[in-house]
Amino acid sequence: xxxxxxxxxxxxxxxxxxxxxxCHQTWSHSYMFWYRxxxxxxxxxxxxxxxxxxxxxxxxxxxxxxxxxxxxxxxLTLESATRSQTSVYxxxxxxxxxxxxxxxxTRLSIL
Amino acid sequence: GESVGLHxxxxxxxxxxxxxxxxxxxxxxxxxxxxxxxxxxKGPQFIIDIRSxxxxxxxxxxxxxxxxxVKHLSLQIAATQPGDSAVYFCARPKDSNYQLIWGAGTKxxxxx
Numbered sequence: 001x002x003x004x005x006x007x008x009x010x011x012x013x014x015x016x017x018x019x020x021x022x023c024h025q026t027w028s029h030s031y032m033f034w035y036r037x038x039x040x041x042x043x044x045x046x047x048x049x050x051x052x053x054x055x056x057x058x059x060x061x062x063x064x065x066x067x068x069x070x071x072x073x074x075x076l077t078l079e080s081a082t083r084s085q086t087s088v089y090x091x092x093x094x095x096x097x098x099x100x101x102x103x104x105x106t107r108l109s110i111l
Numbered sequence: 112g113e114s115v116g117l118h119x120x121x122x123x124x125x126x127x128x129x130x131x132x133x134x135x136x137x138x139x140x141x142x143x144x145x146x147x148x149x150x151x152x153k154g155p156q157f158i159i160d161i162r163s164x165x166x167x168x169x170x171x172x173x174x175x176x177x178x179x180x181v182k183h184l185s186l187q188i189a190a191t192q193p194g195d196s197a198v199y200f201c202a203r204p205k206d207s208n209y210q211l212i213w214g215a216g217t218k219x220x221x222x223x
Contacts, residue, residue, distance in 0.1 A: 033210075043155070043200075043213045058210065090154050098204065099145050100211060102154030 003027075006091050006103035013081055014111050021076045021106045023091030029101075031094045032074040033058075034066065036087040037105075043090070049074055081110045123220045130188040132217045134201035137182065146175060146186045147200045149216070155200060158186070188219075196221050 004025040013019050023032065034046040045058030047066040055066050063085060065077045074093075078085055088107050092100040124130045136144070142163035147155035159170045161177050161184070168175050174187040188195055198216040205212050 042215050043211075045210055048210065092154075098143065099157045099160055101157060104152070104154050 004091060004093055004101055004103040006089075006106050008106060009104070010107050010109075012109045012111065015081055015083060017081050019078045019081055019108070021078075021089055021091075021108070023074045023076070023103060025072055025074075025091075025093040025101075027093060027095070027101070028071060029093035029095050030071070031096070031100075032068065033092040033094075033100060034064070034074070034076045035090045035092065036060065036085075037090060038087050046076065046089075078108075083110050086110045120215070121218045121220060123222055124191050125222050126191060126193060128191055130186075130191045130195065130219055132186045132188075132199045132219065134184050134186075134214055135182060136184070136201075136203065143204055144175070144177065144184050145202045145211070146173075147202060148195075148197045149200065150197045158199075191219075191221055193221050193223075195219060 007022045011019060030051050033048045035043045036046055037043050044060050046060055046064050047055055047058055049055045049068040052068050052071050055068055063078060065079055068074050086109050088105045090102050090105045092102045094100040122132060145160045146158040148158050149155045159168060159173050159175050161168045161175045163179060166177055172189045175184060177184045186199060196219060198218045200216045201214045202211040
C-alpha cells in the first residue's frame with residue numbers, strides 16, 4: 001500500500017551507541033521531515049529535506065544526522081545516542097507547501 | 112513572533128454532542144491552516160485544511176472556521192464518537208521553507 005513507513009517501531013539502545021531510524025515513502029513526495037515528540041514540547045522539527053541530496057536543519061538538529069540519497073528514503077541517525085534523545089520520532093512527507101503526511105513513529109528508549 | 116496555540120489542553124464531550132476545538136494565531140501573514148488528529152500510538156493524521164480566502168470549510172463531520180479579524184480558527188466535530196478520542200493539533204506552514212508551526216494540542220475525551 002502507498003504511504004509512509006517507519007522502522008523499527010520500537011528500539012531500545014544504550015548511551016553512546018549509533019542508531020538509525022528508517023523512513024520510506026511511496027508517494028514520491030519531494031519534501032520529507034523528521035520530528036521528535038516529547039511531553040511538554042509537542043512536535044519539534046529535527047531535519048527536513050526538499051529533495052534528494054538537499055537537507056537542512058530544523059529546530060533541534062544537534063546530535064542527529066540525515067541523508068537523502070533517494071527521494072523515497074530519509075534515514076535519521078543518532079551518531080552517539082544520549083538519554084535526552086529518548087523520544088518518539090516521526091517522519092513525514094509532503095508534495096509541496098502544505099499538509100504533511102506522517103508515519104506511525106518510532107519509540108526510541110536510550111538507557 | 113510566530114506562534115500557533117490552542118486554548119485548552121483537554122476537552123471532555125459527551126458522546127453524540129458536538130465538539131469545538133479552538134486555535135489562535137499571532138502572525139497576520141498566516142494564510143493556510145491545517146488540523147491534525149493524533150490517536151494514541153499513531154502519527155498525526157491530516158483532517159482538514161483552510162486557506163485565508165475562506166471563512167469556512169466542511170468535511171465529513173468536521174467543519175473548520177477561520178476568523179481572520181480576531182486571528183482565531185476552530186475545528187467543529189459533529190456528533191462526537193468514541194473514535195474521535197485523540198489529540199488535535201492546529202498547524203500552519205512557516206514562511207516558504209515548508210516547516211510547520213504546531214500548536215500544543217488539545218486532548219479530546221469522549222464521555223459515554
